[in-house]
Amino acid sequence: MLPLERQNKILEILEQRQAVSVDELSALLYSSGATIRRDLQALENGGMIRRTHGGAVHIDSNSMDFPMTLRENENLNAKEVLAQKALPLIRDGQTLFMDSSSTICRLARHLTGFQRIRVITNGLKTASILADIDGVEVYSTGGRLRDNAMSFGGTQAMDFARQFHADYAFISCRGIDPEVGVTESNETEAELKRVYIQNAKRVVLMCDGSKIGQRFFCKIAPVESIWKIITNVQLPAEYGQ
Amino acid sequence: MLPLERQNKILEILEQRQAVSVDELSALLYSSGATIRRDLQALENGGMIRRTHGGAVHIDSNSMDFPMTLRENENLNAKEVLAQKALPLIRDGQTLFMDSSSTICRLARHLTGFQRIRVITNGLKTASILADIDGVEVYSTGGRLRDNAMSFGGTQAMDFARQFHADYAFISCRGIDPEVGVTESNETEAELKRVYIQNAKRVVLMCDGSKIGQRFFCKIAPVESIWKIITNVQLPAEYGQ
DNA sequence: TCATTTCTGATTATATATGATTACTTTGCA
DNA sequence: TGCAAAGTAATCATATATAATCAGAAATGA
Numbered sequence: 001m002l003p004l005e006r007q008n009k010i011l012e013i014l015e016q017r018q019a020v021s022v023d024e025l026s027a028l029l030y031s032s033g034a035t036i037r038r039d040l041q042a043l044e045n046g047g048m049i050r051r052t053h054g055g056a057v058h059i060d061s062n063s064m065d066f067p068m069t070l071r072e073n074e075n076l077n078a079k080e081v082l083a084q085k086a087l088p089l090i091r092d093g094q095t096l097f098m099d100s101s102s103t104i105c106r107l108a109r110h111l112t113g114f115q116r117i118r119v120i121t122n123g124l125k126t127a128s129i130l131a132d133i134d135g136v137e138v139y140s141t142g143g144r145l146r147d148n149a150m151s152f153g154g155t156q157a158m159d160f161a162r163q164f165h166a167d168y169a170f171i172s173c174r175g176i177d178p179e180v181g182v183t184e185s186n187e188t189e190a191e192l193k194r195v196y197i198q199n200a201k202r203v204v205l206m207c208d209g210s211k212i213g214q215r216f217f218c219k220i221a222p223v224e225s226i227w228k229i230i231t232n233v234q235l236p237a238e239y240g241q
Numbered sequence: 242m243l244p245l246e247r248q249n250k251i252l253e254i255l256e257q258r259q260a261v262s263v264d265e266l267s268a269l270l271y272s273s274g275a276t277i278r279r280d281l282q283a284l285e286n287g288g289m290i291r292r293t294h295g296g297a298v299h300i301d302s303n304s305m306d307f308p309m310t311l312r313e314n315e316n317l318n319a320k321e322v323l324a325q326k327a328l329p330l331i332r333d334g335q336t337l338f339m340d341s342s343s344t345i346c347r348l349a350r351h352l353t354g355f356q357r358i359r360v361i362t363n364g365l366k367t368a369s370i371l372a373d374i375d376g377v378e379v380y381s382t383g384g385r386l387r388d389n390a391m392s393f394g395g396t397q398a399m400d401f402a403r404q405f406h407a408d409y410a411f412i413s414c415r416g417i418d419p420e421v422g423v424t425e426s427n428e429t430e431a432e433l434k435r436v437y438i439q440n441a442k443r444v445v446l447m448c449d450g451s452k453i454g455q456r457f458f459c460k461i462a463p464v465e466s467i468w469k470i471i472t473n474v475q476l477p478a479e480y481g482q
Numbered sequence: 483t484c485a486t487t488t489c490t491g492a493t494t495a496t497a498t499a500t501g502a503t504t505a506c507t508t509t510g511c512a
Numbered sequence: 513t514g515c516a517a518a519g520t521a522a523t524c525a526t527a528t529a530t531a532a533t534c535a536g537a538a539a540t541g542a
Contacts, residue, residue: 003499004293005260022519034500037520053508054519068468071384124369124381130384131365140365140393142383142401145372152381160383244489263529274490278530294498294527 006031007039014049014058021055043234067079078208078232079106085230086170086206092116094167098126099173100151100189103206111136122152122165122192125210139164146188153188161195169200172207175214178238181223183216190218202227209233245420255290255299262296287473288319288449301441319449319473320347326471327411327447333357335370335408337436339367341392341430342413344447346370352377361394361405363433366476374482380405387429394429402436410434416455419480422464432458443468448475 003217006029013020013028040056043049049056050237082108090096092115098104102124108126114133115135121127128137143157171193175183182205184190197203197220204227212233223239235241247270252267254261266277284290290297293362300318305306324347331337333356339345349367352358356376362368363382371379384398412434416424423429423446425431438444438461446467453474 001300002260002262002296004291004298005296008259008298033519034501034521035499037497041521112412123251123364124372127386128365128369128391131388131391138384138386139397140381142381142393142398145379145381147367147372150369150372152383156404157381157383160397160401257490274529275491275531276489282531 001029001031003039006035007043010039010043010056011048017058019052019055019057023133024055029140046209053080072241075188079103081232082111082206082208082230083107087166087206089204089228090114093159094118095164097161097164097166097171098199099171099196100126100149103172103208104170107206108169120166121221122157122161124152126148141192149186149189151189153192157192158195161192162199164199166196166200167202169196169203171196171203171205171220173211173220174216175211176205176207176229176239177213177215177225178223178236180215180219182220182226183214184218184220185216186235187218191222193220197221197225204228204230206230212236242272243271244280244294246281247276248284248387251277251280251288251297253282255297257301260293260296263406265296265351268343275357276464286322288322289473291318296393300441320344322473323449323471324348324351324445330445331355331358335359336350336418338402338405338407338441340364340410340412340434340437341367341390344413344449345411348411348447352479361402361407363392363398363402365393382433390427390430394428394433398433399436400435403440407437407441410437412437412444412459412461414446415450415457417446417448417464417470418454418456418482419464421456421460423461423467424455425459425461426457428459431461434461438462438466445469447471 009029010025011077011173013025017039018054022033022036026033029036030153036057039047040051044051048059050059079102082103086107087110092112095118098108098119098121100121108129111130117136118139119130119136121130121139121140122143127138127140131135141152141160143152144154145167146153164203173182174185177183184193203226205228209232212231212235229235229239229241250270251266254266263277263281266439267274270277283399285292289300291300320343323344327348328351331352336359339360339362339480341345341362344366346364349370352371353374354376358377359380360371360377361380361382362371363384365386368379368381371377380481382393382398382401384393384401385395387394415426418424425434444467450473453472470480
């Protein structure tokens with residue numbers, strides 16, 4: 001059997017079964033263990049499978065499409081908790097602004113089972129996740145793509161967002177403080193969040209405890225303009241929640 | 242037997258079977274191993290098949306998506322071949338329109354090593370790939386995200402594109418025919434491509450041989466408005482190339 | 483017609499793939 | 513923790529496939 005033909009067969013087998021052992025492949029494909037191992041190594045180098053001791057496992061194709069950034073992996077639990085708290089607010093037929101942060105992106109993953117939800121976002125990853133969810137109509141702001149943040153910004157993005165009015169704006173921030181209000185470290189991101197806030201009926205701020213009491217350079221809005229703060233810690237009284 | 246006739250037979254055989262060996266082809270087509278090997282090499286250079294030691298395997302369109310290590314780059318597929326042909330056209334400092342097709346997306350992956358390239362695209366994946374490349378400034382059209390195509394479309398996307406003027410428009414299509422011109426099966430995608438064509442100095446059409454002579458519902462542009470057609474087969478004279 | 487180019491198959495030196503062997507690593511269990 | 517079993521990577525000899533070269537055959541074009 002030809003080398004690539006054999007490797008293709010291995011891939012086929014791994015699409016039907018989650019995992020397979022070297023011995024099984026060896027028997028199925030009439031090749032020695034050494035040959036199978038070399039095939040598996042080649043496939044792994046190409047990113048097609050993942051090796052395990054004694055065999056290989058399937059890599060599912062969407063997980064490799066957009067490799068998770070480090071930022072999303074850290075504090076995963078906290079973000080998941082915030083998403084679960086936010087979810088009950090949402091109803092069928094609503095229109096939502098969602099910023100490009102990884103916290104809000106986490107919420108996007110859970111937007112399943114709704115009908116006629118409309119989302120306007122400047123987050124590339126959020127948009128691509130929502131694209132796969134039935135019942136969600138996605139609008140992306142477009143504009144200049146900010147390299148490291150995977151988010152759109154700039155005049156065009158703001159103009160785009162201004163065309164809509166939403167039931168909720170789901171936003172995150174770098175810091176929130178009773179005196180200074182909600183702050184962000186990047187002006188491009190901040191100005192777009194201001195647009196979201198202006199054009200939404202209710203503003204939901206989602207941030208973990210580490211942001212509380214922090215102050216950053218760009219002011220987004222005073223605490224009073226936030227309808228609800230969703231966080232994983234007890235909030236002091238000054239936040240008016 | 243003529244060389245091209247023999248190569249077509251090889252392709253036919255490989256459409257029915259996953260893989261075939263040089264010896265088998267040699268027997269089936271009454272030619273020496275050397276001749277078969279030369280045919281296979283030609284087909285591989287055109288991106289039509291993938292060579293393996295002892296024979297060749299069929300290229301199936303999903304498996305070729307992308308994980309390509311350096312060593313695997315020697316095995317080119319059709320989209321890769323087109324990308325390599327298009328690359329020399331591009332110069333530092335230029336502005337490019339790129340559509341959302343997978344063919345153009347492949348070109349995007351190679352846009353490395355340039356300076357001050359500006360790209361306007363409606364392709365979600367193209368945008369996210371370019372975001373990671375230094376020297377490329379990415380603008381995404383935004384607009385309604387078309388679920389299955391991972392691309393933006395609609396009025397907003399068109400309005401956005403109209404704000405720019407580009408040196409090149411790199412577009413793909415479903416069909417091209419000397420009489421009907423360039424066609425597409427989806428109107429949303431087609432109307433955006435028309436905007437790209439109108440606002441670009443030169444239009445480069447990239448498509449593999451299977452599109453030649455095909456006609457689809459939505460007309461994009463006549464053949465004359467295409468500055469250069471990049472394909473992996475010999476073009477008949479009527480295409481004016 | 484002849485000259486030129488392209489194509490072909492034989493030859494050979496080189497490169498690749500394979501399975502056996504062996505020494506080493508990981509795993510799981512006591 | 514340490515030991516046995518299972519799995520692996522490295523090496524090697526062998527078989528097979530390949531690219532490179534060449535000379536003759538077939539097509540091409542003046």
